[in-house]
Amino acid sequence: MNPSLPTENSPTTNETPLAGSPAFSPLYQQIKVLVLQSLQQGEWKPGDPIPSEFELAARYKVSQGTVRKAIDELAKNHLLVRRQGKGTFVATHAEQQVQFRFLKLKPDVGDIASQGPAKRDIIDCRRLQASSELAQTLGLLTNDPVLQIRRVLSFGGTPTIFEEVWLPGQPFKGLTAERLRADTGPMYALFETEFGIRMVHAQERIRAVNPSLEQAHWLQVDASTPLLRVERLSFTYQETPMEWRIGVYRTDQHHYMNELN
């Protein structure tokens, strides 16, 4: 009946081989996994349209309603974008509405656009070997090659964010400071267009700190100015960690905005 599906679970009742073992996944969840695999394997690239609901229903041998439920959830997770009358598309960080989806720092007055475009200054981009901690965080081996990017973001002429970004060397082979400086858009958009890597989800840990000397220098503040220190671990499809980032944020004219639901 569903030859292309990984597990068969239509008959009378779902087998529960071990007590407490789940061993049951609704069809639409299985469809989600299959779609995710196609996304991960690059069958559909960021910005591309995916097949219509009816085509997918035919491909997976399920009803259109089941495909719909799977896509609904992926769209709510911002992995796909639905456009009525046009189709369903692979989401991208380049879209205007979500330009700064992972940047929660907002100006105290006005919005992010009112101060003109952000100025992005790449300090450097170096090839390093992963420390054991970094390797563990990114799912690498100690001493595996990594890239470290350091940069300053300025809003309205004021340096506001200084951050260090670490990326696994393998998937980002060929990334250089020159390549980064040539680009004026969000870094995450460049990751998608140049390397086909889309950051899907991230978690941040935030503390209040005083800056190091280096941080104070780049942000033009003195050593007693309290700053937000934001650690971010970003994930691509399938919860694969792909980026580690430590930023310090000035909060004299900005604040970190968060919605609790």
Add this chain to the structure above:
Amino acid sequence: MNPSLPTENSPTTNETPLAGSPAFSPLYQQIKVLVLQSLQQGEWKPGDPIPSEFELAARYKVSQGTVRKAIDELAKNHLLVRRQGKGTFVATHAEQQVQFRFLKLKPDVGDIASQGPAKRDIIDCRRLQASSELAQTLGLLTNDPVLQIRRVLSFGGTPTIFEEVWLPGQPFKGLTAERLRADTGPMYALFETEFGIRMVHAQERIRAVNPSLEQAHWLQVDASTPLLRVERLSFTYQETPMEWRIGVYRTDQHHYMNELN
């Protein structure tokens, strides 16, 4: 056909009286509004079961699937909780899984329970008149009565959070320091059981600051210790602002955790 529904929109096509005016709302959205009204008016109280999907379908003269979609969305917003085989219930802040739903501060090691229960020390609870700013924030008039609560939260014996909470006087009439001290659970749970007011959603603005003398005193830190300053505006049903809170958090043994999606 749908006599209990506010607007009729089944016929041939939806009227669009003015260009660009929406003037269309799917049935399930209208059901959502009706359910929200019942929640707001206290027809079903926090913890109560609401009628089954079929009962609601009969009441609103729509199909069960349409009710389902409405309830699905309310459940995803944490306004309702579905329990298979039992029914659908009005969500509450007292549930174990979501005890600290609005508190994003996590210990650096272990979880929130590993340090034993939080110690809640109420400093005072005073009746004040709303400043114009506060009145505007809470949707009151200047000089309307408000309550101000000040308290310290300690984890593992360390005072970690000092916060001031402002509540509108009217809905919280009768709240006193004694009443607050008598309760050992989350403040939001007390709001629900004693006043039938459920905080549904909130937004926070976060900065790094140095403490005031008073804040330094209550948190037992010196004046140069950087702290997180968290402003929180909480809303009850229908996006009605109901609480204004300013807290300062120590982040030497804790961090503010945030998921980006």
Add this chain to the structure above:
DNA sequence: CAGTGGTCTAGACCACTGG
């Protein structure tokens, strides 16, 4: 066992887009 929510299907029709 009855009653609840959870999944899946099939089909009808609406709203939006673009050729």
Add this chain to the structure above:
DNA sequence: CAGTGGTCTAGACCACTGC
């Protein structure tokens, strides 16, 4: 106009709960 996603319905069956 055809093709897409969006809504709504009706009905079947499964999974879980509690009596």
